[in-house]
Amino acid sequence: MNESPSPHKRRVRYSGKNPRGFAQKYKEHAPALYPETVQKILDSGKTPAGAHRPILVEEILEALHPGPGQLAVDCTLGYGGHAGRLIPLLCPGGRLLGLDADPIELPRTEARLRELGFGPDVFTAHRCNFAGLASVLAREVHRPADVILADLGVSSMQLDNPSRGFSLKHDGPLDMRMNPKKGQPVSALLAQITATQLAELLSENADEPHAAPLSVALAGKTFTGTLDLARAVRAVLSKRPEEECNLSVRRVFQALRIAVNEEFEALDTLLKQMPQALEAQGRVAILTFHSGEDRRVKKSFEAGLQSGIYSALSAGVIRAGEEERRANPRSTSAKLRWAVRAAAPNEA
Numbered sequence: 646m647n648e649s650p651s652p653h654k655r656r657v658r659y660s661g662k663n664p665r666g667f668a669q670k671y672k673e674h675a676p677a678l679y680p681e682t683v684q685k686i687l688d689s690g691k692t693p694a695g696a697h698r699p700i701l702v703e704e705i706l707e708a709l710h711p712g713p714g715q716l717a718v719d720c721t722l723g724y725g726g727h728a729g730r731l732i733p734l735l736c737p738g739g740r741l742l743g744l745d746a747d748p749i750e751l752p753r754t755e756a757r758l759r760e761l762g763f764g765p766d767v768f769t770a771h772r773c774n775f776a777g778l779a780s781v782l783a784r785e786v787h788r789p790a791d792v793i794l795a796d797l798g799v800s801s802m803q804l805d806n807p808s809r810g811f812s813l814k815h816d817g818p819l820d821m822r823m824n825p826k827k828g829q830p831v832s833a834l835l836a837q838i839t840a841t842q843l844a845e846l847l848s849e850n851a852d853e854p855h856a857a858p859l860s861v862a863l864a865g866k867t868f869t870g871t872l873d874l875a876r877a878v879r880a881v882l883s884k885r886p887e888e889e890c891n892l893s894v895r896r897v898f899q900a901l902r903i904a905v906n907e908e909f910e911a912l913d914t915l916l917k918q919m920p921q922a923l924e925a926q927g928r929v930a931i932l933t934f935h936s937g938e939d940r941r942v943k944k945s946f947e948a949g950l951q952s953g954i955y956s957a958l959s960a961g962v963i964r965a966g967e968e969e970r971r972a973n974p975r976s977t978s979a980k981l982r983w984a985v986r987a988a989a990p991n992e993a
């Protein structure tokens with residue numbers, strides 16, 4: 646049977662009204678064709694649509710000491726920014742396994758890193774949750790890693806693409822799953838949750854000070870999209886200053902995102918597996934973006950130091966300097982901690 650060729654699709658035309666939608670920013674989606682446009686956006690402290698700026702890169706490289714012949718795992722490959730810097734330092738003879746739960750962005754990142762010249766001998770991409778790190782190591786390399794990085798949360802590509810349902814700026818379906826094929830979207834969670842459960846979730850996942858009134862207004866409700874939910878949050882806090890409302894909208898989105906992706910459960914599992922996943926004297930660095938994550942990393946690393954699993958830890962958290970914060974505002978809340986696996990582990 647003859648199939649007629651698929652009709653040519655025209656690019657969605659920009660209507661001329663500001664702001665441009667994510668899909669209309671076609672120059673930003675093609676940095677190789679429009680390098681000047683992309684550089685202008687970077688210089689203005691913004692991240693081009695469809696891209697992600699890696700955070701605290703030099704500090705992470707210094708903490709991880711990657712060297713030739715070593716095996717590294719990037720548990721949160723994202724755009725491949727950190728991975729792209731790590732891989733050359735592992736050569737010759739080393740390799741990096743890049744993990745990510747996102748089936749939409751992962752193939753794009755794999756293709757981008759291949760285009761940069763990283764073949765399957767030095768880099769492989771694995772679509773999986775980092776809670777499965779031990780299985781990936783057992784299946785792919787049969788040994789622990791020398792270097793492990795986790796840069797938690799979501800990427801700019803995910804946040805900025807309205808169709809993923811994370812966006813506070815543009816309307817989209819109320820989804821927020823990193824892997825849209827797994828679990829339930831935020832819309833389903835909100836429709837089923839009780840006010841008591843939601844209040845607990847907002848406090849636990851985002852330290853939301855208005856958890857009680859917000860949970861009564863939002864639990865069991867149906868929302869048409871991300872902006873509808875944001876409006877409902879603002880309506881509850883209508884007597885509060887605008888800045889306070891904006892912070893609550895962000896925190897509600899963060900708390901719901903953490904819940905549908907089971908982010909704390911995944912992080913707890915990763916931290917538990919870390920001692921077995923790391924080679925003696927291997928190094929781990931974890932970048933967190935809010936207190937719920939940082940508390941877990943701090944507690945786990947400190948307990949490991951006390952029991953002799955780790956031999957050294959970063960002295961407190963490492964934060965982005967003023968210049969990086971200005972160039973990339975998303976680095977403002979980032980906290981980096983690192984740990985070194987003991988040479989002669991004493992796990993008794």
Ligand SMILES: C[S@@+](CC[C@H](N)C(=O)[O-])C[C@H]1O[C@@H](n2cnc3c(N)ncnc32)[C@H](O)[C@@H]1O
Pocket residue numbers: 697698699700720721722723724725726727728744745746747750773774775776796797798799800801823908911912
């Ligand atoms: C902040 S971005 C990482 C950016 C990356 N370091 C870079 O330089 O481009 C976080 C990434 O981790 C992924 N992610 C978050 N939690 C995950 C999990 N539990 N398992 C696997 N991937 C996860 C997200 O899908 C996202 O792509």
